Amino acid sequence: xxxxxxxxxxxxxxxxxxxxxxxxxxGGPGSxxxxxxxxIVQHFGYxxxxxxxxxxxxxxxGSENGNMIQNMMNEGxxxxxxxxxxxxxxxxxxxxxxxxxIDGFPRNEENRAAFEAVTKIEPEFVLFFRCTxxxxxxxxxxxxxxxxxxxxxxxxxxxxxxxxxxxxxIEYYKAKGRVREIDASKSIEEVFEAVKVxxxxxxxxxxxxxxxx
Numbered sequence: 568x569x570x571x572x573x574x575x576x577x578x579x580x581x582x583x584x585x586x587x588x589x590x591x592x593x594g595g596p597g598s599x600x601x602x603x604x605x606x607i608v609q610h611f612g613y614x615x616x617x618x619x620x621x622x623x624x625x626x627x628x629g630s631e632n633g634n635m636i637q638n639m640m641n642e643g644x645x646x647x648x649x650x651x652x653x654x655x656x657x658x659x660x661x662x663x664x665x666x667x668x669i670d671g672f673p674r675n676e677e678n679r680a681a682f683e684a685v686t687k688i689e690p691e692f693v694l695f696f697r698c699t700x701x702x703x704x705x706x707x708x709x710x711x712x713x714x715x716x717x718x719x720x721x722x723x724x725x726x727x728x729x730x731x732x733x734x735x736x737i738e739y740y741k742a743k744g745r746v747r748e749i750d751a752s753k754s755i756e757e758v759f760e761a762v763k764v765x766x767x768x769x770x771x772x773x774x775x776x777x778x779x780x
Contacts, residue, residue: 582656583687585665592670593737594696595729596722597703598751599758603696604668606759611766614664618672621654622646648673648681656686668694675732679739693740694765696751696758700726 590613594600604615626636632650639646651672659667669690673679683689704722740746747765751758 582660585660587659587664587688588666589688589690590666590668591673591690591693591736591740592668592696593693593733594751595698595700595703596725597706598696598698599706599755600670600694600696600751602755603749603751603758603762604670607668607762607766610763611666612664613666613668614659614662615668615670616655616658617670618651618655618674621658622651625654648678649685651678652682652685655682673733673736676735676739679736690740690745692745692747692765693737694762695737695746695748697748698751702752 592600592604601617607613608615622636626633626640636646636650655669655672673682700723703726704719707722708719737746749758749761749765753761
């Protein structure tokens with residue numbers, strides 16, 4: 568009978584063997600990354616996973632892990648990286664795809680180091696949606712009229728957490744030449760035009776260029 572540890576190693580091995588193309592998608596609250604992820608899925612065939620959505624789904628499943636996640640959320644604690652990573656691994660393996668957008672993860676340096684150590688996978692690059700705090704505030708308040716959890720104070724706290732936790736991750740990958748930065752303050756259409764340049768294979772760009780010539 569296989570132990571849980573052996574099973575975990577099998578998942579690790581089979582995911583690394585697939586050599587998936589992983590793109591981390593980072594940006595502050597209201598930066599529009601969710602909208603752009605949907606566009607990338609539609610146009611470039613990626614599968615989109617939100618770490619937060621996977622945790623909430625597991626929490627609501629009633630599993631032993633789900634109960635632990637619920638208790639930690641109730642106590643305001645951060646769910647251990649390994650739990651989130653195992654959920655991501657499972658979802659990637661079950662998807663049948665080999666190209667993934669991982670949205671809102673890694674949230675900090677510990678998440679980043681744990682992901683690489685556990686999965687043995689480095690991201691192809693980090694897609695970073697850069698946007699000013701003022702613009703993000705405006706967007707969130709406009710789309711969430713009347714919601715208690717999106718008042719000015721809460722938004723500013725979330726933005727502060729993003730700066731303190733996620734920017735070191737972006738700086739780490741920037742030093743490796745693996746950050747693709749997008750000016751997310753523009754319109755949805757303009758932002759996606761910039762995104763398309765990043766995701767369009769170079770051979771296809773050359774082909775288009777030759778056709779134009």
